[in-house]
Amino acid sequence: MIVNYDKCLHCGGCAGSCPKNAIFLNDYILVFNDDCNRCGRCVRLCPVQALALEARA
Amino acid sequence: MKTYECDVVVVGAGPGGSMAAKFCAEGGLDTILIEKKAEVGAPLRCAEGVSKKWLEEVGIALDPLWIRADMIGAVIKSPDGTQFKLDESKAGTEVGYVLERHLFDKALARDAVAAGSKLMMRTSCTGVIREGGRVVGIKVKSMGEEAEIRAKAIVAADGYESQVGRWAGIDTNVKLNDLNSCIQYRMVNCDADMEYCEFIIGRSIAPGGYLWIFPKGNGVANVGIGVMGPLCKGGEPKEYLDRFLAIDPRFKDSQAVEVAAGFVSTCPGLDCAVDDNIILVGDAARIIDPLTGGGICHACRTGMYAGKVLVEAAAKGDFSKASLMPYEKMWRDRMEDKLYRNWMAKERLAELDDETINELVRLISTSDIEEVNVYNLLKTVKEKFPKVVEGFEHLI
Structure with a gap:
């Protein structure tokens, strides 16, 4: 997952919306764990378009 | 690693968490309230509008300090x-x-502290501790140091992010x-x-x-x-x-x-906001007016109910799900019909x-x-x- 921290407002909305509970907002950054299944929910919901899916390796 | 022991640990010092901590501490429970951020009530994530009548219901005295x-x-x-x-x-x-949330939240946190609750700032919950199939506390990072807070019960007041409940096995997915x-x-x-x-x-x-x-x-x-x-x-x-x-x-x-x-x-709230040794309140329990998105009064009410139920549970020495179920009845009796009605109205209006x-x-x-x-x-x-x-x- 690519986070644009110049846009991110640290609202935690993505964390609360993640169906896999794969996003954790600590004090300053978003942490994504291995449970992420690239469903893209956080990407479409982010109010400021701060998230993008990485291209598959 | 440092270990803290208490009766109840409350995760999140928003309105729901502070109310829960206040009622727990007032009831004589050894209570620790933790807040992830460096300031209670900030940064703002709220439109700050509230109705008037409920404040009295939950025992909050009006203060011009936080009424903008x-x-x-x-x-x-x-x-x-x-x-x-x-x-x-x-x-x-x-x-x-229209409130000044950063002052309102601090006033409620002050009330929790005045009632005897500890407040740990810059302390984020990073997981729950399970022993013998039960939740017996939480893992935290406090001012950069890892620690454990062992408690008989947890109040998850961690807002929309609602991760404590999920770590404890309650489905809060929306x-x-x-x-x-x-x-x-x-x-x-x-x-x-x-x-x-x-x-x-x-x-x-x-x-x-x-x-x-x-x-x-x-x-x-x-x-x-x-x-x-x-x-x-x-x-x-x-x-x-x-x-x-x-x-x-x-x-x-x-x-x-x-x-x-x-x-x-x-949505009209979680199917069930309690489990063994844990209660979810406010946004974490998805108890928000689905039509207006208003959540402050719901958080304060559910925080108060959680505190009262935990004090009773402590008197019985029983923090099992069955013992905490009165919480479920209290919030449903007070709010469920309206939440459901406004949820339906929201669905229709959107069409x-x-x-x-x-x-x-x-x-x-x-x-x-x-x-x-x-x-x-x-x-x-x-x-x-x-x-x-x-x-x-x-x-x-």
């Missing part, structure tokens, strides 16, 4: 500019104050339809009416949600928008809000001094196109409603647009 503006009414507007203005005499319970992505600017030097809260509905303005203008006096207003999950494809909340502000003449010479984002769930919304607002503005509240508004809608309330007529 006293509203005399509300305006509901449709996309073509048709508006329905209601003043206090008619608006009754639905109109109220359907896409039942969530709203929001953004808000604090606008200064604007020409908005400083005595009325304004709600603008309609698909072209705020798809599946609404746009709000909550004035804070002296040309300052919280202007924000919520967009329903399925109607977000990427960046809509900000796009729609920026578009509105560029067009509306009241904001021609206005600029934002603060940008806030946040999500609200718009209506601009034309129908214009007609609806015109209809309401010309009908003679004694006291205006969501219930009476829906009753009027039921008479003229029965289709809108199909499926939940029995609650109106």
Whole structure:
């Protein structure tokens, strides 16, 4: 997952919306764990378009 | 690693967490309240509007310190500019104050501390501790140091993020339809009416949600928008809000001094907000008015209920799910019908196109409603647009 921290407002909305509970907002950054299944929910919901899916390796 | 022992640990010092901590501590429980951020009540993730009546119900004394503006009414507007203005005499319970949340939250945290609760700042929960199949505490990072807080019960008041509940095994996942992505600017030097809260509905303005203008006096207003999950494809909340502000003449010479984002769930609450040794309150339990997105009064009520139930559970020495179930009954008895009714109303409103919304607002503005509240508004809608309330007529 690519986070644009110049846009991110640290609202935690993505964390609360993640169906896999794969996003954790600590004090300053978003942490994504291995449970992420690239469903893209956080990407479409982010109010400021701060998230993008990485291209598959 | 440092280990703390207590009766109850409360995760999150928002209104729900502070109320829970206060009632636990008042009942003689050894209580620790933790807050992830460096400041209680900031940064803002809230439109700051509340109604008036519930404050007394939960024992919060009015303090001019955190009341920024006293509203005399509300305006509901449709996309073509048709508006329905209601003043206090008619608006009754639905109109109220615009708060200063960073001060309100600190006042509630102070009350929790005054009751005897400990408060640990910059302490985030990173997981739950399980032993013998039961949750016996939480793992935290406190001022950068890892630690454990062992407790007989946990109150999860961690807001929309709601991760403590999930770590403890409670499904707090929200359907896409039942969530709203929001953004808000604090606008200064604007020409908005400083005595009325304004709600603008309609698909072209705020798809599946609404746009709000909550004035804070002296040309300052919280202007924000919520967009329903399925109607977000990427960046809509900000796009729609920026578009509105560029067009509306009241904001021609206005600029934002603060940008806030946040999500609200718009479902009628979790199927069950308790389990062995854990209670979820407020946003974490998804107990928010699905139509207005208002969550402060629900958080305060559920926090109070959680505290009271935990004090009783401690007297019995039993923090099992069965022992905590009175909490479930308390919040459902008080709020479930209204939450369900407003959830249905939200679902239906989201389906209506601009034309129908214009007609609806015109209809309401010309009908003679004694006291205006969501219930009476829906009753009027039921008479003229029965289709809108199909499926939940029995609650109106």
